[in-house]
Amino acid sequence: xxDYSTLKEMGISSFELISRxxxxxxxDRDVLKVYYLRPITSLRPHSQKFTFARPRNSxxxxxxxxxxxxxxxxxxxxxxxxxxxxxxxxxxSEQPLSPKQELLQDLQHLENVVEAKLAEIREKIEQLN
Numbered sequence: 001x002x003d004y005s006t007l008k009e010m011g012i013s014s015f016e017l018i019s020r021x022x023x024x025x026x027x028d029r030d031v032l033k034v035y036y037l038r039p040i041t042s043l044r045p046h047s048q049k050f051t052f053a054r055p056r057n058s059x060x061x062x063x064x065x066x067x068x069x070x071x072x073x074x075x076x077x078x079x080x081x082x083x084x085x086x087x088x089x090x091x092x093s094e095q096p097l098s099p100k101q102e103l104l105q106d107l108q109h110l111e112n113v114v115e116a117k118l119a120e121i122r123e124k125i126e127q128l129n
Contacts, residue, residue, distance in 0.1 A: 006081040052076040
């Protein structure tokens with residue numbers, strides 16, 4: 001049994017309520033999102049987002065768009081430890097996404113963000129009337 005020290009340091013304490021997690025890459029950072037099982041009426045957040053900067057490596061400019069660049073820019077050790085703990089908690093073994101799956105996941109995330117923002121703006125417009 002692990003004490004989930006990395007997750008505790010990140011401010012996560014309700015381990016039994018974690019339902020799933022997702023990881024995506026945004027430019028030069030990794031974004032980890034942890035989802036909780038909470039009632040719809042709960043005032044506590046249904047998810048938490050954590051951002052981790054990717055380490056920068058000093059390599060020639062012409063190599064930065066190559067496969068070697070992708071391999072050099074590993075994720076944060078803290079993120080890796082958090083992922084290991086989350087995998088233990090949720091009983092999942094994350095498989096690497098194919099480029100197509102990664103793009104589809106990014107597209108879904110963008111659609112969700114846009115839909116939420118549109119709903120927020122519509123609600124503000126309704127409040128003006």
